[in-house]
Amino acid sequence: MHLPDGFLNRPMVLTTAALGTAGLALALRSAKRLPPSRVPLLGLSAAFVFAAQMVNFPVAGGTSGHLMGSVLVAALLGPAAAVVVMSAVLILQCLMFADGGITALGANILNMAVIGGAGGGALYHLVRHLTPSMPFQIGAAGIVAWGATVVASLACAAELAASGTVGWRVGLGAMGGVHMLIGIGEGLITMLVLAAVAKARPDLLVPVETHGFEPIMPDSPPVPARSAVAAAPRSLRPMILPGLIISAAVAMLLAPHASSLPDGLEKTAQALGFAHHQAASPVIPAPLPDYAVPGIGSEMWATAVAGVMGTAAMFLLGLLIAKLARLRRRTRAYV
C-alpha cells in the first residue's frame, strides 16, 4: 500500500503532508512524556516491525502475505508510540529502500501510521478499558486490525481519486475489495501474535504508555504490572442498557435512510436474470418482510419500529447463544 511519488497531485501532496506531519508531531509530543527507559523500546520496536514484516504467511496457491503491524504495535505499546514507530518504519523504507515516495510520505504516514496506530489503537484500548476478558480483547484487536487495513486502503484510494489519478469507483472498489481480504490475514496474524504474547509474557500486554518508571536495577523485584489478567473481572452488566439504547437509536435513526435499492445479491440476481427464480414462498416466512411492520401506516415509522424490533431480537438471540455457550462450558468442566 506504499504510495510511490508522482501519483498525487500538488494540492493532495500538500494536504497529506500537512496532516501526516501534524499527526506525527502530536504523537511525538505525547511520546515525549514517556519515561527515558522507554525511548530505546521505540527504536527497537520499529526494528521489530520491520523484522516481523519479513515473516511470510502462506496464503494459497503459492502466494504469501505478511503483517503490516500498526494495530499490533498499537496494542503492545499504545497509540502514540505506535504512530512514532510506524512513521519511523515508513521513513526508513522511503529513504533506505525507496519503498514509498518522499512526496507521498505524508500520505503513507497518514494511511498506515496514523489511521492504524492512532485510530485502531484508540479503538482497541477503548475495548480493553471496557472488558478485562483476554479473549474478548484479542478478538477486538483482530477486528480493529481488519478495519484499520480496510480504512487505510480506502484512504489511499481516496487520495489517489482526489488527485484525479484513478476513478473514485475503480479506486475505492478495487482497493477496498482487495483489502477486505488482505485485512482478514492482518486480523488473524494480529490475534495469533497477541495470544502468543499473552501466553508467554502477559505483563508485556500492558502498553508502555501506561507504565510507571521501571527501576534500573535488574535484580530488584519487578513492579507489579496492572496486568489485564490480574485485574478483577468486571461485570459487563452496566454496559447492557447503554449498548441497547445506542443500538436501538442507530437502528431507529438509520433504518429509514437505508437504501431501498437492491442489495448486492439482488443486483446480481437481476443482472444474471435469476431474480424471477426466487421461490414464490420462502422456506421460512420472514416475520417482517422488507423491514416493514404490517399495520403501521407511515412507511418511515414502520421501518424504524422494525429496526428496533430487529435490535431487540438480535440481543435476545445473542443472550441465548451466550447462555448456551456457558452451559456447555460448565458441563465440560464437570466431565
Place this chain on the structure above:
Amino acid sequence: MYAGWTDHHRGCDSWLCRLPAGVKLPVAIGLVLAMVAVPARWAVGLWGFAGLLALLLAISGVSVRLVVRKLLLLEPMVLVIAVAAAFQPAGWRGALLLASRSTLCLATMVLLASTTPFMDILRVLRRWRVPPLLVTTLMLMHRYLFVLADQAHRMRRARQGRTFTPRRALVWRHRAGIIAHLFVRTSDRAQRIYWAMSARGWR
C-alpha cells in the same frame, strides 16, 4: 550475516558517493519535487530529467544492474496504479505519463539510497531540527534492524528444524509465535540497551 543486503554503498568510492549527504538529500528531494510538478503539457521535460539521472548513474559508479533490480522490485505498485489510471479520461497516455514520472522519482530515490549511508542521512535530518525523539528512534531502528531480522530468521529455522509436515493452520500459529517471541526478546533487549546507555551517561 543474513540481512546485510542493503549496504551496497559500502564499496562505492566515486565522486557522487563522497558528496556529503547534506547536499545529496536536498538535491534528491528537489529533483523529485520538480518531476512531480512537471505539468502534463510539458511531459517532454521528463526526458531531460531521465537524461540527468542516467548521467548521474553513469558517474556514480553504482552497478546499473543493481539499480534496475531494485527498480523492478518496486515497480509492481506503480504498474497497478497506472493500470487503474488508464480508465481515467486521460486514457493510456495519461497512465503512461504517470508511470514514467513515478519510475523516474523511484530511480532518484534508489540512486540516493545506493550512494548514501542511512546514518549520514539521519545526521542531516538531525541538523535540520527533526525532533530528536524521532531521529533517536530511527538511529536505533537502523542499528538493530538486521540484528532482529537475523534473530527472526534463526527462530524460524529452529522452528522448521523441530516441525515435520506442518499443516497451514499450524504454520500460521508457528509464524505468529515467532513474531510474538521476537517482540518478547525485543522488549528485553530494549531494557538491556537502556541500562547500557544509562551506564554510559545517556541523559
